[in-house]
Amino acid sequence: MPVTVKTFASSGEAAAALSSDRGARYLGGGTLVMRALNEGDVSISTVVRVTDRALTRIDVSGARVVIGAGVTLARVLAERDLAFLHPPARSIGGPAVRNMGTVGGNLFAPSPYGDFTVALLALDATLSVQGGFGVRDVPIEEFLQSRERQSGALVLSVSCQRPASADAFRYRKIARIKPKGGSVITLAAHLPMSGGRITGARVALGSMAPTQMRAKAAERALEGRSLDASTMAAAAAAAAEGSSPADNALASAWYRREIVGVHLRRLLAGQE
Numbered sequence: 057m058p059v060t061v062k063t064f065a066s067s068g069e070a071a072a073a074l075s076s077d078r079g080a081r082y083l084g085g086g087t088l089v090m091r092a093l094n095e096g097d098v099s100i101s102t103v104v105r106v107t108d109r110a111l112t113r114i115d116v117s118g119a120r121v122v123i124g125a126g127v128t129l130a131r132v133l134a135e136r137d138l139a140f141l142h143p144p145a146r147s148i149g150g151p152a153v154r155n156m157g158t159v160g161g162n163l164f165a166p167s168p169y170g171d172f173t174v175a176l177l178a179l180d181a182t183l184s185v186q187g188g189f190g191v192r193d194v195p196i197e198e199f200l201q202s203r204e205r206q207s208g209a210l211v212l213s214v215s216c217q218r219p220a221s222a223d224a225f226r227y228r229k230i231a232r233i234k235p236k237g238g239s240v241i242t243l244a245a246h247l248p249m250s251g252g253r254i255t256g257a258r259v260a261l262g263s264m265a266p267t268q269m270r271a272k273a274a275e276r277a278l279e280g281r282s283l284d285a286s287t288m289a290a291a292a293a294a295a296a297e298g299s300s301p302a303d304n305a306l307a308s309a310w311y312r313r314e315i316v317g318v319h320l321r322r323l324l325a326g327q328e
């Protein structure tokens with residue numbers, strides 16, 4: 057089946073093209089879209105591209121960092137001011153995938169992918185989304201919950217607060233093939249401290265539900281506590297609560313439920 061490629065100078069025109077055609081798919085780095093096309097996915101009849109430079113901009117000048125949706129994972133790794141996001145970016149694929157794959161595309165990557173998005177969820181990121189309605193800011197958690205209904209929307213950028221210290225943000229990906237490979241479980245935790253106590257704990261998990269999820273019971277176990285052994289044990293015990301893990305060739309749902317607490321405790325303890 058022939059595929060039409062439409063290139064637009066503005067994100068508004070691209071969003072209009074996406075929302076008016078069910079067969080239209082936005083092309084980020086194409087690591088998933090092009091694979092689908094090459095494998096004969098006939099649901100894609102039009103590929104939409106945007107040349108607007110705003111999509112590839114990184115702004116790290118303030119406490120809040122803004123990353124264009126078209127920024128590649130390799131560019132994240134090249135940006136010293138985004139050091140807190142280097143571990144999730146580095147955990148994705150090999151160099152060829154990171155050279156092409158984008159932050160925006162990762163938001164839509166199905167399990168066992170979407171590792172960068174786990175980090176963004178723990179950081180309470182906000183997405184700037186262009187739709188037929190104009191541009192609006194959407195909290196990442198809300199976006200992920202309705203991701204399947206976002207097919208006509210174009211993500212312009214993601215923004216998040218920079219963690220207060222290197223220790224406040226932690227990331228860990230469990231995979232069978234290292235350093236790359238699909239996720240058995242991906243974990244990220246943001247642990248802002250005030251007076252020795254955790255305030256605003258966020259724990260995000262990948263491969264523990266159809267989309268990335270927050271481990272809210274673990275967050276409650278951490279909130280207002282100091283990060284000691286009993287707090288870590290309580291968070292680990294609550295890690296699987298509310299999850300519905302993937303059951304696939306990488307690991308069974310049972311296995312994921314069994315090990316998520318072990319890896320959360322190691323993440324919190326700062327163990328390799």
Ligand SMILES: Cc1cc2nc3c(=O)[nH]c(=O)nc-3n(C[C@H](O)[C@H](O)[C@H](O)COP(=O)(O)OP(=O)(O)OC[C@H]3O[C@@H](n4cnc5c(N)ncnc54)[C@H](O)[C@@H]3O)c2cc1C
Binds near residue numbers: 091172209211
């Ligand atoms: C060999 C291989 C290994 C991989 N390993 C990993 C891995 O370890 N971890 C991981 O997380 N991923 C992995 N991936 C998946 C993928 O490469 C990444 O998730 C990447 O970030 C996807 O970005 P992309 O720009 O290439 O997406 P694309 O293929 O361009 O798009 C993917 C989807 O997102 C939509 N989309 C893209 N950008 C936007 C936007 N701005 N607004 C709206 N919709 C958009 C597209 O329409 C499409 O539906 C791997 C892929 C391959 C082929």
